[in-house]
Amino acid sequence: MYQERGILVSMQILLILRFCTCMDTITLIQPVKDGDILVSNGETFALGFFSPANSTNRYVGIWYNKISEQTIVWVANRDRPISNSTGILSVDHTGNLVLQEIDQSFVFWSTNVSGVVNDSFTAQLLDSGNLVLFQGLNKEVYSWQSFDHPSNTYLQGMKLGLEKKTGLNRMITSWKSSGNPGVGDYSYKLELVGSTQMFLFKGMTRYWRAGSWNGLGWSGVPCMTKGNIFIANYINNDDEVTIAYHMHNPSMLSRVVATESGTLERLTWHESDRKWVEFWSYPNDQCDVYNHCGPFGFCDPNASVTFECDCLPGYEPQSPQDWYIRDGSKGCKRKVGIHMCEVGDGFVELARVKIPDTSSAHVNMSLDLKACKELCLRNCTCKGYASADISKGAEGGGCIMWHRYMNDTRTFLDGGQSLYMRLDAAELGTLSVLLLSKLNFHFEQTICLFLSPFTFLKNTIILF
Known part of the structure; x- marks a missing residue:
């Protein structure tokens, strides 16, 4: 009798363990239907179906699990919503995550990766917020991950930038509106033309420039350099050019969002106030708008009572008439004489x-600031220079020169x-x-x- 009870208890424990390990996992026989919720092992993130504000459309998304305000950080079927509650997310025999209706009449979204047909493919929601599709039982080999295909949110541990071997360039893109998570007008991404920089684009137009990496942070984000709540990890080698961040306090919930209104915001969750609090936001003044004062212009937001635009030393307004009416868009030209x-x-x-x-600047990382000055002085087309890495101190590390x-x-x-x-x-x-x-x-x-x-x-x- 006791032996039978022992066997029964063991079976119950096995069933419980199996249930627990499957709470964060999608398999061939365990899909996620509309109404089901997948929860990561540490219970930080959840995955399921949701409807945005003022919408009845259904989407598969990932959100923070433990906070009172549902905050979506990733959406699968951004531009292909389901109009009813018959959606199902499953792993198929080709090793893909597939979103369709129960009758399988239409595929709304798929990971669309090629793999070996077998019955061991699984998709797991990690406690980082990353949904990973694994090939078989080896959790070190994956065929797809949501961190490679972000929506509007940049999470801790996620990389933005280029994988040189595959050509994958990760970026975040805004929603169309608060009620429509479709791909919107704004995107935050890395550009490799000239010296690597981060830009916020509106369509194909540069809207705000985070700048180039200067060893401490992006040159246009001064709050990255001190008193920061996170550590940035910039990599530029033969394999990749990427940027990722990790919080000093791993338990702190923080995210960067490209908003539908055209701002890039870092927000942190304050549990005591039960709300997201802005840590920084760009652009936040007229001088942040890309090239507000035109070529060879210089923008000072503290001079806005007069005019925030002036010219760099040695230059004068291209159009004094436009300057007079506070339009600096045409920029400046060399002073006569x-x-x-x-x-x-x-x-x-x-x-x-x-x-x-720095898109058209010349960069030489082997020169210090003194050698940079000497090289610029020897070249008649050199208009100015700066250190490429200010973390090296007064001597500088690397040289940036502008010739155009x-x-x-x-x-x-x-x-x-x-x-x-x-x-x-x-x-x-x-x-x-x-x-x-x-x-x-x-x-x-x-x-x-x-x-x-x-x-x-x-x-x-x-x-x-």
Whole structure:
């Protein structure tokens, strides 16, 4: 009798264990139907069918499991909703996840990967929020994962960027609206033209530039460089160019979202207030909008009472009439009378700036800042330079030089880095005299002032 009870208890434990391990897994014989919910092993994320706000359409999505506000982080059938509750997500004999109605009359979504036909394919929802399709019992071999095909949300541990061998370029794209998770107008992605940068696009148009990687963070996101809640991991090698992040506190729920209104937001969950709180958001002023002040323009949001646009040192407005009515879109041109590439050329340093777009810049990671300056000075077409890696300190690591247009430059109150603009001897002399007359400094070879390049109020200028 006791033996029979022991056998019965053992069978019950086995059944319970089997049920628990299957709560986060889809198999050939265990699909997810509308109304079912898959929960990750650590109970952080859930997968199931949902309807967005003000919609009766049904989608398969992943959301945070333990918070009161349903927050969707991934959607399978973004542009092919199901109009009723007969949907079923299953693994088929070809090794694909397939979303269809129960009568199997139409496929709304599929992973569409090729594999060996067998009965051992499984899909598991991990506690990172990643849905992974495994080939057989080996959990180190997978044929597909949702982290390679993000929706509008960038999660901890997810990579954005390019896998060079496969050509896969991961990006996040906004929803069409709060009630429609279809692919919207805005996308946040890596561009490899020139020096690698991150952009927020509106359609095919650059809308906001996060900038190039400067060793500490993206050059246009100064809050990445200190007091941050996460660690960024940037990789640029023969296999990939990617960026991922991990939270200092792994239990903190944080996400980056490309919104349908055209912003990129980092949000963290505050359990005490039971709501998402914004950590940062871009673009957040007119100077964040891509190339707001045009070629060779310089944007200072703190000068908005007068006009936020000015010209980089050595340049003047392309159209004074447009400048007068506060339209800086045409940018600036070389000042009349400036003669470059002659004896006496030098540089003026603009501190705390977002360096210009590096799409057409020349990058040499083997040079330090001193060698970068010397190389720029020897090339008559070089208009300015900056350090490619400011984490190396004052000496810098790597060299960025601009020979053509310098677009999308702005100032920050804090953060940013130094940009060195080339000027002829006469212009350097004019700036020196102007600064001396204003502040009565003794001029020898170098002047270091906490001034803005044109209003002489905010940023550092160093003439040398």
